[in-house]
Amino acid sequence: MLEVLTDRQLELLRMIASGMTQARVAEEVGRSETTVNQMMHVIRQRLGAASTAEAVAAAGIVQVPVVRRQRGKRTPPPDDDPRFAIRGMRQVRDRHGIIRWEKA
Template sequence: MIRVFLAEDHAILREGLRRLLADTGDIVVVGDTDDGEDVVRRAASERWDVLVLDLGLTNLDGAAVLRAVLAVQPRLPVLILSMHPEDGYALRLLAAGAAGYVHKARPPAVVIDAIRRLARGGRYITPELADRLLEQQGAGDDDPIAALTDRQLEVLRLVGHGRAPSEIAAALGLRASTVSTHLHHLKQRLGARTLGELVQYALRAGLGPPSN
């Protein structure tokens, strides 16, 4: 039996996933939460075969959870399940140690297949994401997003979600001056003159809220 832990901030989707996986016969959900810090705490003492991880968790965002969980369970397969496009941001998460990435718009069968592959020690990416990996390898260092640090990418994602600098500081546990420094460096790297232009860049990069 494949033991899965669900980290998802939407209660309806979390319950839907639980029911979907219960019907498979070979996958069991052993726990769930919407709290990023809770995931990290439980990962230190519980044993799962696969962690299904959303990015928009409370208290600690999914990217930070991924790094923290892999620090205590480096061999744990983590499947990112997100509304963010399967593009540059997904590539960063895979590089950070995620074993798979699935967009929430994909059919349920894709999620089940991905979990089974990860439990067997494999990885899961869609053909579209595989194409992006090849494109990135061919592009070298031409992609400005690829040159950002993990913290800069987190700040840019929150900018894309319309968060004010003070809100970004609170969400990431940073000082306001530190966030201002990150925003300054982001503007320089991405050629943005104003915060509004930085927001537009984040949206074009697929780092904003999902469109309905």
């Protein structure tokens, strides 16, 4: 089945299968996101697949599970990031690791 795909198309399909978004793939290969979207459309047509997941399965590429953050969980900003400073206040971390603000 892979003989119908060019090396570049196979590379794109592997990148997508590894969990990269089309925007990230476009950045990696130096093309626009629209071009990558069109290339994925051609790949799906050549493999006779209705979806990208089906194309990955048809190509026999083993998908690597992507670990995603849980919804609602936010990573706190680093303590030394000036973008998150409040004028006249400073961050203090207590013995439990909880950050609170107090007057400087």
